[in-house]
Amino acid sequence: MLRATIRQHQLGAFFVLTYLSTWLLLLPFLLTGNEEAFGILVIIGIFCPALVNIIISRIISPIPDEINPENRRNTFLVAWVISTVIFTFNVKTNNGIESPAAVVIFAIIGLLPAFILASVFSKYATVRESLSSILKPRGHAGWYIFALLIVPVIRIVSGHITHLLGLEAIYEPSISSNVFQLIEMIAVTFFYGLVFTGGLNEETGWTGFALPRLQTRFSPFISSIVLWFFWIGWHIPMQIAGYWNADIESFVRALIGTFFARFVFTWLYNKTRGGILPAMLFHASANTCFAYLPVTHVHMVLEAILAIMVILGSRMWVKLTDDSPAIYKKMTKSA
Numbered sequence: 001m002l003r004a005t006i007r008q009h010q011l012g013a014f015f016v017l018t019y020l021s022t023w024l025l026l027l028p029f030l031l032t033g034n035e036e037a038f039g040i041l042v043i044i045g046i047f048c049p050a051l052v053n054i055i056i057s058r059i060i061s062p063i064p065d066e067i068n069p070e071n072r073r074n075t076f077l078v079a080w081v082i083s084t085v086i087f088t089f090n091v092k093t094n095n096g097i098e099s100p101a102a103v104v105i106f107a108i109i110g111l112l113p114a115f116i117l118a119s120v121f122s123k124y125a126t127v128r129e130s131l132s133s134i135l136k137p138r139g140h141a142g143w144y145i146f147a148l149l150i151v152p153v154i155r156i157v158s159g160h161i162t163h164l165l166g167l168e169a170i171y172e173p174s175i176s177s178n179v180f181q182l183i184e185m186i187a188v189t190f191f192y193g194l195v196f197t198g199g200l201n202e203e204t205g206w207t208g209f210a211l212p213r214l215q216t217r218f219s220p221f222i223s224s225i226v227l228w229f230f231w232i233g234w235h236i237p238m239q240i241a242g243y244w245n246a247d248i249e250s251f252v253r254a255l256i257g258t259f260f261a262r263f264v265f266t267w268l269y270n271k272t273r274g275g276i277l278p279a280m281l282f283h284a285s286a287n288t289c290f291a292y293l294p295v296t297h298v299h300m301v302l303e304a305i306l307a308i309m310v311i312l313g314s315r316m317w318v319k320l321t322d323d324s325p326a327i328y329k330k331m332t333k334s335a
């Protein structure tokens with residue numbers, strides 16, 4: 001009965017299960033504030049959009065295919081090692097590692113992204129279809145370069161404009177004067193964001209699962225607004241916990257910035273024929289910029305202009321055709 005309901009209401013099931021699982025996992029930390037005891041639950045919680053995608057996709061396609069598991073095993077092992085290294089370097093760079101034994105915990109955490117990436121080669125067809133574009137990019141390489149560079153370009157240009165106009169930045173991050181150390185920190189922040197805080201853990205769910213299903217019913221414009229609403233709502237416990245734009249001014253700026261950003265996420269997904277990787281790159285790039293480039297009123301205006309240009313240029317108010325690769329093809333009567 002439950003499986004049939006999930007199959008019939010895939011989109012609703014995704015939002016309910018993602019919210020419920022994430023919020024329940026964050027609850028012990030929210031109640032106690034004990035990050036040392038419950039931090040690993042928080043990390044699992046922020047991976048729920050991706051994990052729920054896999055769970056529901058698995059339910060949709062209950063019969064496994066007879067495929068060679070070697071790719072899945074190899075991908076898992078390689079991704080596990082890389083994810084553990086990324087997590088270790090992030091902790092080392094930001095907090096320092098007090099005990100070598102902590103690497104064991106980091107390796108356990110690395111199992112999460114390894115499982116998701118290995119699922120690209122799942123024996124279940126719907127899981128493969130949902131995640132395949134992470135490791136098998138679609139569309140022109142230019143879209144991926146755009147996703148990676150557009151936010152830092154806007155931030156750098158807006159910083160110069162702010163200076164020329166004699167204005168002050170809203171927030172000026174403190175960065176190292178050592179060029180090599182700065183490059184290392186930027187690289188660690190970017191790859192950590194790509195895998196653990198916004199890219200793989202989030203966009204495989206919001207963009208990879210929810211967006212194509214929304215676009216079977218709504219235009220890209222409306223789909224972006226609906227997805228933004230649920231995306232922001234999901235972040236509320238993290239905002240309360242102080243993990244995400246804790247003060248009210250930062251939160252309001254985040255609401256505005258993410259609203260316009262969500263149209264760019266959708267546009268990139270559609271331009272790459274249903275590609276998740278550009279959304280992951282765009283998300284990680286934006287998060288990295290928040291850490292290392294000034295926050296200004298000018299950049300907020302430029303990002304809004306970018307979103308408006310994307311909306312108008314691609315006529316996002318027009319619903320995609322049924323043969324578009326950016327919509328979910330095996331939709332039941334009810335989403």
